[in-house]
Amino acid sequence: xxxxxxxxxxxxxxxxxxxxxxxxxxxxxxxxxxxxxxxxxxxxxxxxxxxxxxxxxxxxxxxxxxxxxxxxxxxxxxxxxxxxxxxxxxxxxxxxxxxxxxxxxxxxxxxxxxxx
Amino acid sequence: xxxxxxxxxxxxxxxxxxxxxxxxxxxxxxxxxxxxxxxxxxxxxxxxxxxxxxxxxxxxxxxxxxxxxxxxxxxxxxxxxxxxxxxxxxxxxxxxxxxxxxxxxxxxxxx
Numbered sequence: 001x002x003x004x005x006x007x008x009x010x011x012x013x014x015x016x017x018x019x020x021x022x023x024x025x026x027x028x029x030x031x032x033x034x035x036x037x038x039x040x041x042x043x044x045x046x047x048x049x050x051x052x053x054x055x056x057x058x059x060x061x062x063x064x065x066x067x068x069x070x071x072x073x074x075x076x077x078x079x080x081x082x083x084x085x086x087x088x089x090x091x092x093x094x095x096x097x098x099x100x101x102x103x104x105x106x107x108x109x110x111x112x113x114x115x116x
Numbered sequence: 117x118x119x120x121x122x123x124x125x126x127x128x129x130x131x132x133x134x135x136x137x138x139x140x141x142x143x144x145x146x147x148x149x150x151x152x153x154x155x156x157x158x159x160x161x162x163x164x165x166x167x168x169x170x171x172x173x174x175x176x177x178x179x180x181x182x183x184x185x186x187x188x189x190x191x192x193x194x195x196x197x198x199x200x201x202x203x204x205x206x207x208x209x210x211x212x213x214x215x216x217x218x219x220x221x222x223x224x225x226x227x
Contacts, residue, residue, distance in 0.1 A: 006159070034214065041124075043204060043219040044160070093159050095215075103148040103167075103208050105215055107159035 002028045004096050006108025013084055013115055021079045021111045023094030029074035030096035034105065035067070038091040050077050084115040119143055122205055122218030130226050135192040139205035139218045142186065146207040146216075149181045151190045154202045154220065163190070163203075195225045 003026040013019050023033060032051050036044040048064075050056040050071035058064045066088075068080040077096075081088055091112050095105040122139045129135055137151075148167055152160035166172045169183040180189040188205050205218040 004159075041222075043122075043217045046214055049214055091157070095159075103150070103165060103210075104162055105150075106162065107152075110157065110159045112157065 002026075002096075002098065002104075002106045004030075004094065004106045004108040006094055006111055008111060009109060010112040011114070013113070015085055015115055016083055018080055018082045019084055019113060021081075021092055021094075021113075023077045023079070023096070023108050025075045025096045025098075025106075028096075028098045030077070030098060031074065032097045033071055033077040034095045034097075035069060035077075035079050036093045036095070038093060038110075040091075044093060047079075081113065084113070086115045089113055089115045117142055118219075119216045120205060120207055120218040123221055124219050126222040126224055128224045128226060129195055131195060131197060133195050133225070135190075135195050135199070135223060135225075137190040137192075137203050137205075137221050137223070139188040140186055141188065141207050141216075143207075143209075144183070144186065145209050147210060148208040149179070149188050150206040150208070150215070151177075151179055151188075152204040152206060152217075154204060156201075160204055195223075197225045197227050199223060200225050 005024045007022045035047045047062045048056045048058045056069035071077040093110040095107045120141045150165040151163045154160040172179045176193045178191040202220040204220045206215040
């Protein structure tokens with residue numbers, strides 16, 4: 001399957017600071033990328049959908065000014081958690097589709113964010 | 117009502133057992149059905165997907181979809197301890213639309 005690389009795999013930051021998470025498709029062009037959040041022992045909650053070169057579409061209840069998403073190229077999307085608070089601590093996962101007709105979405109390895 | 121329902125488990129079976137994992141969904145417009153495996157603190161890994169109703173087999177794994185009853189199943193034959201993980205079912209209206217995930221079933225295969 002296609003490879004999606006997410007970086008960093010874990011990060012600790014102080015309250016009030018911003019954290020950027022990168023999601024790269026290594027061997028295919030990702031026309032659409034998705035960002036998820038996952039709490040312990042719970043399923044993935046879709047935060048936003050981003051298409052290359054256009055603004056992200058956020059799910060209801062997700063603050064777009066807090067979770068900034070940029071999809072500037074066909075191989076890179078970034079999620080920036082701005083002014084992080086302890087309640088933002090979670091597991092963030094990205095996925096990407098190639099848009100070539102298949103429905104498969106390939107996931108990154110996830111980023112564990114801890115805000116102290 | 118959630119769009120995709122999945123028993124969270126945990127499901128504990130002895131090594132070698134046949135495992136049956138199931139999901140139900142509510143929206144008849146869903147066309148694609150996926151199964152993902154997720155190990156602790158890792159991203160989900162796609163196991164297989166099916167389009168519309170029918171069966172699909174890949175090694176020890178068989179996926180079944182019954183659209184008439186809106187029921188999705190994953191069977192694992194000759195289960196191994198390395199199969200211990202959380203299994204997530206997911207549905208999709210079309211190939212470009214977002215995935216709707218079930219809550220995941222934790223599976224433990226005892227040696």
